[in-house]
Amino acid sequence: MRVFVLASKHRICMGRYFEEFVEGEVVDSGKRMITEGDVMNFAALTGDWNELHTSDEFARKNGFPQRIAHGAFIFAVSIGLLQSDSVRQPNLIALIGVDRLRFANPVLLGDTIRVRQTVRALNPVNLQSGVLEAAAEVLNQNDAVTVSYLAKLLVRRSGKHWQHRLA
Secondary structure (H helix, E strand, O other): OOEEEOOOOOEEEOOEOHHHOOOOOEEEEEEEEOOHHHHHHHHHHHOOOOHHHHOHHHHHHOOOOOOEOOHHHHHHHHHHHHHOOOOOOEOEEEEEEEEEEEEOOOOEOOOEEEEEEEEEEEEEOOOOEEEEEEEEEEEOOOOOEEEEEEEEEEEEOOOHHHHHHHO
């Protein structure tokens, strides 16, 4: 992991290198409560004004106890929750793919979500990077899975595995 100290004395962690991860490792994110403001702002940003997200009455008529958050919003928040902990998360070059994205249960306004990420595979690409495949589950405050997916992350390698060849 690289740590930089800025002139203002703030530390910026660049995340863990590819070699620092182990298959089967589990990382839990921090938590975030989903608010009415979140849902309405996402609707305005995307233009998705589906009444399941904007009308309690419509949501109740369609089998939900109240309005539900957009699945795409919950997925996006899950990415942010994972990246907000730069000490435990990868030194990310890019998110290169998402497979098997599923919306298992609705997220209601007022629900608090977190993400559990499990490293499934580590595949070196070259001397500079590797692909980390991680199963992610977005859990609500009752530990019910709301969203799940398999993320493919291009992660920076430390260089330590080949530096001895240069000596």
